[in-house]
Amino acid sequence: MSVPRRLILGSALASLALAACSGSSSTPASSTGGKARTLEEIKSSGTIRIGVFSDKAPFGYVDAEGKYAGYDVIYAERIAKDLGAKVEFVPVEAASRVEFLETAKVDIILANFTVTPERAEKVDFAGPYMKVSLGVVSPEAAAITAADQLAGKNVIVVKGTTAETFLEKNHPEVKLTKYEQYTEATNALIDGRGDAWVTDNTEALAWAAGAQGFTVGIASLGNPDTIAGAVTKGNSTLRDWLNQHLVTLGEEKFFHSDYEQTLKPVYGDAVSADELVVEGGKL
């Protein structure tokens, strides 16, 4: 008796496994087989796959209704609209963004992707649509508004951030107090254990907007890093289209209106759009 039953169980599982495999082969992902799709192939398929963050508000996140939203997502939706395609969002993590492009599992990554020389060897970046640099948070009563005021001051940084490396390299005259975590750093600032806190300016602005008595006296310290869309290495038709598209969007100040919708509610009036937004694909 037990033998046929075992056979039935076995074949049921086998067919489940088969169903799983055939299910995957019917998705559009498999039709490309690891090779980047050209602009024409995307247009004729009617769907563009864009990798975005799903838990990094206000850049890419999912709202309470389960819909994608944020600064990057609005740009992605506009790309799809102007290509005449439907957008399929693929949730990506910071650690796997390059791999998603290398294997062409997405057509474009728009996940707050900072342009670096190391990444540029593996993917092709389009023109930037945002810039980030360091911000300096200080108490309103003793606001620090220029870089030379930092000399001799006790400055709080979080270990391993770009703020730490930047200050050590470019401002050795500044005394650093290092903490492991963001909450430790902000608590230290509130307690007066430092004169200022240096961190990514988006983080600085968002935190100062919600805290009492603190201001971002310097919103961009040092050279800004740029944030850009990226495509699979060698996918020039898509990248050229994106760059051309950025010029068109620049004419209508698209990213300023994107900023108004997504970033302004978080950063408030402490910063102007021009400090974060890049129009036309050029700094």
Next chain:
Amino acid sequence: MRHSGIELLFQGQNFLRLLHGLWVSASIALLAMSLSIVLGTGLGIVMTSKNRVVKFVTRAYLETMRIMPQIVLLFLVFFDLTRYFNVNLDGWSAAVVVFTLWGTAEMGDLVRAAITSIPKHQYSSARALGMTPWQVQRAVILPQAIRRLLPTTINLTNRMIMTTPLVALIGVVEVLKTGQQIIDPNRFAYPDGSLWIYGTVLLLYFAVCFPISRVARLLERRWS
């Protein structure tokens, strides 16, 4: 104005989204575990072989799966199969494949251990009664081995469920990732949201793992 994070659970589709995430986690872990039990039992029987080559090959497979972090396996199956062999699995299928490869190895070793733990004289006695080697396995050894396997198999199942959050890295949104998606946009308006959401995720994991342990305990009592 400060809100309590518990409100997040009832906003929009949030609770349904968590349940859907739980279904994704459970479907990967339980399907992979079912496949692992079937394949692992076969592997375990093969592993008891005295043949040196068979021993070496199965041992190598087991150790490879054990030493390699699951996240590396996920990247190999999801990205590198596409890169080098043009096999393009979606995230969910890749996760089932990886967890089955890993589970089969672990399960194989558990089955091997359970079989070899049956005293030798039982083989000899059964053989002396005129049973074929296959009959000995089916009627004498395996029924006892399965009883000894139960606690360790449940342990492996629960470990597998707990390992599923890794699949977020290949774009599969499971229950923990869903929780993070709910916490993140609300981190300023609901500073204590993470406590409530992570607490709920904990309860959801418990809701899956606890019944499995209960059933196992019932079976263990019945068989003893």
